[in-house]
Amino acid sequence: MEINKHYFDTVIIGSGLAGCRAAIECINHGTVGVLSKLYPTRSHSTAAQGGIGAALGNEEEDSPEWHTYDTVKGSDFLGDQDAIEIMCYDAIPTIIELEHMGVPFSRTPEGKIAQRRFGGHTREFGKAPVRRACYSADRTGHAVLFALYEQCQLKGVRFFQEFQVLDIVVENNAVQGIIAVNIKDGSLHVFESKAVIIASGGYGKVFKVTSNAYASTGECLSMLFRQGLPLEDMEFFQFHPTGLYGLGILITEGARGEGGILINGKGERFMERYAPTIKDLAPRDMVSRAILTEIREGRGIDGKDYVYLDLRHVDRKILEERLPEITTFCKIYMGIDPSEAPIPVVPTAHYAMGGIPTDNDGRVLRDIDGSVVEGLYAAGECACVSVHGANRLGCNSLLDTVVFGRRAGKAASSTLKTATKGKVKKERISLIADCVDMIRRSNGRETVASVRRDLQTAMMDKCSVFRKEEELKVLLDELQALKERYKDISIADKSNTFNTDLLEAIELGHMLTLSEVIASCALQRTESRGAHCREDYPKRDDENWLKHTFAFQGDKGITFKYKPVKLTRFKPEERKY
Amino acid sequence: MSKYYTFKIKRYLPDENPSTRWDEFRVKLNSMERVLDGLVKIKETMDGTLTFRKSCAHGVCGSCAMKINGQNRLACQTLVKDLPETIEIEPLPALPVIKDLVVDMTMFFHKNDKVLPYLINDEPPPERERIQSPEDQHKILESITCIMCGSCTTSCPVFWADKEYLGPSALLKAYRFLFDTRDRATEQRLEAITGEHGVWRCHSIFNCVEVCPKEIDITKHILKLKRLAVKKGFTGGEK
Numbered sequence: 001m002e003i004n005k006h007y008f009d010t011v012i013i014g015s016g017l018a019g020c021r022a023a024i025e026c027i028n029h030g031t032v033g034v035l036s037k038l039y040p041t042r043s044h045s046t047a048a049q050g051g052i053g054a055a056l057g058n059e060e061e062d063s064p065e066w067h068t069y070d071t072v073k074g075s076d077f078l079g080d081q082d083a084i085e086i087m088c089y090d091a092i093p094t095i096i097e098l099e100h101m102g103v104p105f106s107r108t109p110e111g112k113i114a115q116r117r118f119g120g121h122t123r124e125f126g127k128a129p130v131r132r133a134c135y136s137a138d139r140t141g142h143a144v145l146f147a148l149y150e151q152c153q154l155k156g157v158r159f160f161q162e163f164q165v166l167d168i169v170v171e172n173n174a175v176q177g178i179i180a181v182n183i184k185d186g187s188l189h190v191f192e193s194k195a196v197i198i199a200s201g202g203y204g205k206v207f208k209v210t211s212n213a214y215a216s217t218g219e220c221l222s223m224l225f226r227q228g229l230p231l232e233d234m235e236f237f238q239f240h241p242t243g244l245y246g247l248g249i250l251i252t253e254g255a256r257g258e259g260g261i262l263i264n265g266k267g268e269r270f271m272e273r274y275a276p277t278i279k280d281l282a283p284r285d286m287v288s289r290a291i292l293t294e295i296r297e298g299r300g301i302d303g304k305d306y307v308y309l310d311l312r313h314v315d316r317k318i319l320e321e322r323l324p325e326i327t328t329f330c331k332i333y334m335g336i337d338p339s340e341a342p343i344p345v346v347p348t349a350h351y352a353m354g355g356i357p358t359d360n361d362g363r364v365l366r367d368i369d370g371s372v373v374e375g376l377y378a379a380g381e382c383a384c385v386s387v388h389g390a391n392r393l394g395c396n397s398l399l400d401t402v403v404f405g406r407r408a409g410k411a412a413s414s415t416l417k418t419a420t421k422g423k424v425k426k427e428r429i430s431l432i433a434d435c436v437d438m439i440r441r442s443n444g445r446e447t448v449a450s451v452r453r454d455l456q457t458a459m460m461d462k463c464s465v466f467r468k469e470e471e472l473k474v475l476l477d478e479l480q481a482l483k484e485r486y487k488d489i490s491i492a493d494k495s496n497t498f499n500t501d502l503l504e505a506i507e508l509g510h511m512l513t514l515s516e517v518i519a520s521c522a523l524q525r526t527e528s529r530g531a532h533c534r535e536d537y538p539k540r541d542d543e544n545w546l547k548h549t550f551a552f553q554g555d556k557g558i559t560f561k562y563k564p565v566k567l568t569r570f571k572p573e574e575r576k577y
Numbered sequence: 578m579s580k581y582y583t584f585k586i587k588r589y590l591p592d593e594n595p596s597t598r599w600d601e602f603r604v605k606l607n608s609m610e611r612v613l614d615g616l617v618k619i620k621e622t623m624d625g626t627l628t629f630r631k632s633c634a635h636g637v638c639g640s641c642a643m644k645i646n647g648q649n650r651l652a653c654q655t656l657v658k659d660l661p662e663t664i665e666i667e668p669l670p671a672l673p674v675i676k677d678l679v680v681d682m683t684m685f686f687h688k689n690d691k692v693l694p695y696l697i698n699d700e701p702p703p704e705r706e707r708i709q710s711p712e713d714q715h716k717i718l719e720s721i722t723c724i725m726c727g728s729c730t731t732s733c734p735v736f737w738a739d740k741e742y743l744g745p746s747a748l749l750k751a752y753r754f755l756f757d758t759r760d761r762a763t764e765q766r767l768e769a770i771t772g773e774h775g776v777w778r779c780h781s782i783f784n785c786v787e788v789c790p791k792e793i794d795i796t797k798h799i800l801k802l803k804r805l806a807v808k809k810g811f812t813g814g815e816k
């Protein structure tokens with residue numbers, strides 16, 4: 001077996017916002033290789049629509065302190081306040097720097113970066129919505145990602161596009177490197193390094209209806225978990241209230257920021273009942289529950305399982321200028337013009353609050369006591385700092401990726417002088433090669449597609465917006481059965497060239513592992529907080545649960561440990577809007 | 578409402594057979610489904626070896642560009658209900674095929690690299706954002722929506738004849754920076770696009786405009802580039 005070897009001081013997995021921002025930092029200090037299973041600018045960050053948050057105060061008075069408070073409250077007090085404060089104060093220089101790098105932000109009449117409203121972002125500690133989201137029409141992710149990728153090119157970052165990482169090698173409590181396959185020809189490659197930064201994005205694909213891309217499968221998280229490293233707060237998965245009905249394609253919260261309202265089958269603006277002060281601009285967890293409650297109580301449109309997002313009263317010019325992309329989506333996929341007809345929407349699986357636990361500089365934690373894995377970093381959606389706690393506010397994720405991508409890059413670079421070069425053992429490479437071969441040669445009775453479909457359906461039915469004990473237990477049994485079925489799969493494509501059949505099979509194995517973690521975490525948390533809504537425990541329980549879940553792979557299944565939430569300025573209070 | 582469609586797909590499986598063939602699949606799809614859904618269904622239930630790129634599934638990442646009934650389009654943005662019952666699918670033209678519908682885009686991306694595709698401004702940055710009026714932002718608005726899907730360049734007859742030709746996408750990229758008020762590399766970039774295989778090769782055939790899934794009027798942008806080049810005295814190469 002021929003193995004291609006590479007060395008870079010820093011290896012980065014993922015070329016979304018977090019990966020590219022980290023790379024820009026690291027390239028000033030050593031060599032950098034970035035791997036992505038897609039072409040870099042096709043990373044999921046490119047799909048982000050509505051905006052990136054920062055209290056620039058360009059359109060009205062704002063302050064990082066208010067941003068901090070909103071984020072803490074939005075997180076249902078599970079976010080770590082020290083990390084949140086870092087993010088909200090770093091936000092301003094971060095956005096200015098992005099602008100200098102060339103991001104084509106939309107502009108105010110005076111030529112400053114334009115800002116609009118987003119859910120849960122308020123002035124003066126909850127008084128009224130505030131314009132905090134910086135945007136480039138409704139293609140903010142695309143605009144920022146292109147600029148970051150372009151700056152990487154300018155600075156000489158090496159990209160390995162369409163390379164899928166199969167293993168992240170951690171031995172003796174230090175990262176040694178990674179093993180990847182070149183999708184184009186199936187060749188195996190080993191990248192040794194002093195530091196590895198994981199920026200592999202989210203994993204919404206474990207759910208049936210999602211705004212996430214096909215590539216958002218989360219295998220890198222599972223690779224660490226299977227080696228005994230923890231995952232944090234996996235029970236918190238955000239459903240975005242406004243996914244296009246039947247498709248899950250996102251309609252940005254920016255649409256409500258520009259004045260869109262939600263209406264039920266009786267034509268009522270129902271958010272007035274759930275969040276009297278900020279109504280349709282309440283945080284996502286609340287709006288998602290409100291929509292599903294309306295539907296459950298028979299007030300969906302024509303008694304069916306969706307509600308309307310109404311933009312008909314919004315000036316056509318605003319739609320054209322600030323929301324052109326979603327206007328096009330509505331036309332292409334639903335055959336409707338949002339200035340003439342309301343848009344049918346339901347919540348769609350959207351964002352992973354949980355992930356690889358890190359400290360405020362992106363160092364990967366191996367336990368609740370703050371001990372770290374040497375040389376290993378994580379940032380972006382795959383990581384849990386935690387700035388989003390139990391519920392992320394819109395436009396805080398893009399911010400998280402750049403702020404903590406940069407910090408992780410900085411921390412990784414600062415240790416390069418003294419760090420030792422990693423070594424990936426031959427046996428480890430053979431092990432991976434054998435696993436790949438085994439799947440390639442498999443000739444069982446199950447197909448990847450059928451197991452995956454059943455997994456996604458089960459997760460959607462039993463572990464989405466509302467959860468209860470019996471259902472989660474049934475789900476865990478189903479997941480066991482699916483794991484058995486997975487052992488009996490076969491794939492049709494046995495070739496080396498661009499074998500997506502094989503790679504999807506590998507991803508599915510990891511999706512099964514992750515789903516089990518999500519479901520187990522959801523079962524153990526007997527309270528409702530943020531996006532985690534347990535119908536059998538409807539109240540938030542600060543006495544017992546104001547803490548982060550760390551899930552570990554034990555010999556006899558998943559075990560849990562808990563880490564206190566870092567509270568600094570803001571005491572938990574009831575979350576009313 | 579669902580209905581049967583026949584997908585005629587041009588196959589190339591190099592590990593199996595060095596020549597291409599056409600395969601036919603019959604799939605039932607409802608009126609909301611996309612060509613991409615059809616391809617996924619075929620891969621999942623009929624032939625796992627069928628290979629194509631995909632990611633976002635709603636026309637924003639540029640992965641799934643391919644030739645559908647003779648025209649370059651995004652499979653995830655083309656609804657089957659708008660097509661005849663027989664749907665013919667081939668890889669993007671004029672690029673080497675890796676497998677089935679997957680083409681090697683290296684050549685395409687290299688063209689971008691040639692136009693200095695990044696904002697260049699070595700002046701010390703101000704403390705706040707560089708001011709840019711909404712009108713100035715509008716000048717680049719269309720050009721920044723390009724998702725680099727490759728549909729335009731691979732539909733251009735000039736590119737078919739001259740593989741060195743920068744092509745619509747790379748020229749659009751050059752426009753994006755040349756008309757950004759914050760950029761300072763006008764001369765360098767004009768130099769890069771006014772050579773033998775540059776902007777003068779565009780004969781306004783409009784294929785690129787026809788196929789662009791983002792409805793960018795690329796030819797208009799290229800014309801503006803030509804005008805700027807003349808104005809700045811970069812008139813070299815073919816005219």
Ligand SMILES: Cc1cc2nc3c(=O)[nH]c(=O)nc-3n(C[C@H](O)[C@H](O)[C@H](O)COP(=O)(O)OP(=O)(O)OC[C@H]3O[C@@H](n4cnc5c(N)ncnc54)[C@H](O)[C@@H]3O)c2cc1C
Pocket residue numbers: 013014015016017018019035036037038040043044045046047048049050051052053140141163164165166199200201202211212213215216218219220250252350351379380381382394395396397398399401
């Ligand atoms: C439709 C949509 C709209 C959104 N809008 C907003 C918004 O307006 N504002 C906001 O703040 N947030 C928004 N979000 C959330 C935000 O976009 C994401 O959380 C963020 O972009 C994630 O960035 P990332 O860099 O962590 O990962 P990604 O951009 O997802 O990148 C992941 C990278 O990892 C690579 N990768 C993964 N696994 C492997 C592997 N095994 N081998 C090699 N490479 C691998 C991928 O190829 C990719 O390059 C939105 C999300 C969606 C889905």
Ligand code: SF4
Pocket residue numbers: 722723724725726727728729730745746749788789790791792793795
């Ligand atoms: S200009 Fe249009 S067709 Fe060409 S690469 Fe960009 S999006 Fe695709």
Ligand code: FES
Pocket residue numbers: 630631632633634635636637638639640641642651652653654
């Ligand atoms: S899959 Fe992203 S454009 Fe089609």
